[in-house]
Amino acid sequence: MRVEQGFQQVPFHEGNAYVHDPVLPSLLRRIIPSRLFTEEIEPELERFGAEVTTSIRAQASQNRVSPPVLRQYDNWGRRVDELQTSEGWRSLKATAQREGIPGIFYERKYREHSRSFGFAKAFLMVGDSHEVFCPLSMTDGAARVIELMGTEGMKRDIFPRLISRDPSSAFVAGQWMTERAGGSDVSQTETTASPLDSSDQLDGFKWFSSATDGDVALALARTGPLDSGSKSLSLFFVPLRVPLVVNGSKVTASPTSNGIHVHRLKNKIGTHTLPTAELSLESTTAYLIGSANQGVKNIAPVLNITRVWSAAGSIGSLRKCLAIATAYATVRKIDGGKRMLKDVPIHVANLASINLVYRALTHFLFGVVVLLGRVECGIATEEEQNRLRMFTPILKAFATEKAVPAMEESMAALGGQGYMEENDIGRMIRDCLVERIWEGTTTVLSIDLLRSTTDPAKLRQFISWCNSIILACPPDLLKCVQEAIQLLQWRLDSLLAAFLHPVPPLLARPSLMFMGYIASSIYLLEHATWSRTRGEPELEVDAEVFRRWVFDGGFAAVEQELDRARSEHKLANASNTVIVFGHAKL
Known part of the structure; x- marks a missing residue:
């Protein structure tokens, strides 16, 4: 039989990435003022949603995107370190810049x-981006650092290029923190800075540098003794090449x-298209940003944004x-061609469980994005600033822990084709x-969360915010989700106990995940309340999503882990050591 003969699977069609998304249109309609959203933002997202599945996906095709190649020496033996990236990588990066990222x-x-608008565009494109948003996220962070504490020259000459929509003149920024001695522990940074007349000179080795092209x-370097740890680190602006600009x-x-x-x-497991390298800095010209010996504090805006x-x-x-996976279910027939997958209850139930995770994470993400926008525009309350500080490590860890297993379920929903x-x-x-690793593992972020909750008042502010949204639930919605709300309130009551300082080390990770479930649940309830109050078409779905997330989203398992860690942490710590290393090696 020829391959053209016999059964031919009908290709699936995803449609407009924005219009057909089950979450984003209604979520943005809630968080953005009506007139602004209807007249300007939604038409632009509808246009861009079509671009994502057509022209942008074409740019991201496998025959246009390939891993970078490093040519270290020319044919005369001279060190050139020429980094060659693929046409597709360059095209995707330029497209994102033109679109305003x-x-x-x-x-x-x-x-x-x-x-909210900018992240919505990036959110639609990121699955086809081959990680171009890794360097662009660091460019975002670098722009914020320079906006806050850059010199007048940096604000005049560098900042406009970091945010430019013209790829031919726009700058892309990296951030260099990771070194061989410390990984996430920057206290062991070996790179040193020596002052010159109008700049500084860096010497050292950066073990993991994205945006090498x-x-x-922005780089951390030591301006004091090594035994001062992170307290003697300063932040520097580093041109990768000099000069950067000639005659404008x-x-x-x-x-x-x-x-x-x-x-x-x-040589990485993934992100193969992203140029990540080991670099040495040898008498590299750099410029101090902010105060000396405040490098960790000064680079914090980059970390929070990324x-x-x-x-x-x-x-x-x-x-x-x-x-x-959803589109495939509408074209794939089973049972001898008698039924579509979309008509098979057990298959649809599995897709619904993936959908549940997606909805919860998306609402949590844009809840944090809203806070970020308010803080940057100087209109956030002190409580909102504290919530952003607390939510940033929770969101990053919680989302990265939950997303990949749901992606694997999506793969399995296509069978062998997946x-x-x-x-x-x-x-x-x-x-x-x-x-799960970049910008802090879940363990590192759990410790970061503990630092942000040492003041019990901040935790009480968070609980007060949760209760204000619960109290805003209208009576007709309350009838539908009353049991879920009661369970959520019981869990809120136990939250303070989980963060009684000093928090036992084994409680840090389940405490973060527990707060991730609470925060995402509250955002889902806030949306369900809005939907019910406005009489939105999906009001019943929004209520059911909240109810299911509280009962079936994995919340209970984390709660049990937290309870067990609280009551057995001393015994568990000793047992863990024996399980891992054995008695003979203690």
Whole structure:
């Protein structure tokens, strides 16, 4: 039989990425003022949603996107460190810049809603982006740092290029923190800074640097003794090449012109298209940002922004995986061609469980994005600022822990076709695995959360916010979800006990996940209340999503883990050591 003969599977069609999304249109309609949303933002998202599944997906095709190649020496044996990236990578990055990423955030045409609009565009594209939003998220963070504490020269000459919509003149920024000695522990940073007349000179080795094909970077370097740990680190602006600009035009200087040498590209499990490298800095010219010996504090805006981006990358990739699985169910026939998968209850139930995770994570993400927009525009209350500080590590860890298993379920929903590279689910899973590590593992972020909750007043503010949304629940909605609300309130009551300081070490991780479930549940309830009050078409669905998430979303398992860790942490710690290392090696 010829391959053209016999059964031929009908291809699935996802449709407009925005219009057909089960969450985003109604969510944005709730958080953005009606006239602004209807007249300006939604038409733009509808246009862009069509672009995502047509022209942008074409740019991301496997024959246009390939891993970077490092050419260290020319044919005369000279060190050139020429990094060659694929046409598709460059095209995707340029498309994002033209679409206003990260420009939308800093043009602030829509004031505090600029963050919601910009993240919505990135959210729709991220599954097809091959990780171009990794360097662009760091560019976003670098722009914020310079906006807050850059010199007048940086604000005049660098900031406009970081947020430019013109790819030919726009700068892309990296951030260089990770070194061989410490990983996430920057206290062991070996890179040193020596003052010059009008700049500084860096010498050291950066073990993991994304955006190696960028233009500039923010780097930590030591300006005091090594035994001072992170207290003697300062933040520096580093041009990857000099000069960056000649007569107002962006130029391509020698890759080694600022004493930066690329020793090798990292051989990673995923993010194969993203150029990540090991770099040495040898008499590299750099410029101090902010006060000396305040480097960890000064780079915090980058970390906070990129952690939100990390969550967006995981959830946005889940969006695409779920869209594929849903569309496939509408064309795949089983039972001898008698039934579509969409008519098989057990299959639809599985898709609904994936959908539940997606909805909860998306509402949590944009809840944090709203806070970020308000803080950046200077209109956030002190309570909102504290909530953003608390929610950022929770969101990043919670989303990256929950998204990949749901992506794997989406893959399985296609059967054998799900395991094929052509549908792109495998690449997205590999790429998103890094989000559990990049910008802090769940363990690191759990410890960060504990630091943000040392003041009991901040935790009480969070509980007060939760209760205010519960109390706003209208009576007719309350009848439908009363048992779920009661259970959520009981869990809120136990939250303070989980964060009684000093918190036992084994409670840190389940406490973060517990708060992730609470926060995402509250955002779902807030949306269900809005939907019911407005008489939205999906009011019944929104109520059921909240109810199911509280009862069936995995909340109970985390609660049990938290209770067990609280009561058995001393015994468990000793047992864990024996299980891992054995008696003989203690």
